[in-house]
Amino acid sequence: xxxxxxxxxxxxxxxxxxxxxxxxxxxxxxxxxxxxxxxxxxxxxxxxxxxxxxxxxxxxxxxxxxxxxxxxxxxxxxxxxxxxxxxxxxx
Numbered sequence: 001x002x003x004x005x006x007x008x009x010x011x012x013x014x015x016x017x018x019x020x021x022x023x024x025x026x027x028x029x030x031x032x033x034x035x036x037x038x039x040x041x042x043x044x045x046x047x048x049x050x051x052x053x054x055x056x057x058x059x060x061x062x063x064x065x066x067x068x069x070x071x072x073x074x075x076x077x078x079x080x081x082x083x084x085x086x087x088x089x090x091x
Contacts, residue, residue: 020044027051066090 024044028034033050034042073086 024048 024047027047028042031050031054034047069086069090073083076083
């Protein structure tokens with residue numbers, strides 16, 4: 001008889017409180033909205049909310065830029081050096 005163990009997927013490593021504190025500290029330094037405030041007065045949940053808002057804002061900016069570059073590319077000669085530059089930015 002062969003003995004088989006049922007393999008359970010390994011649990012993901014737990015995030016420690018120290019790791020969370022370090023992450024929040026680093027985010028406080030990076031976020032423009034929070035960087036100018038006294039960072040010790042901003043809660044971790046506020047830092048995480050601001051991070052999400054900032055990432056969403058960056059996504060919107062990238063989408064807008066992509067759309068503008070696509071529109072510009074549609075108006076110029078496809079074989080021009082400018083078109084090659086725009087295509088390289090979009091890719």
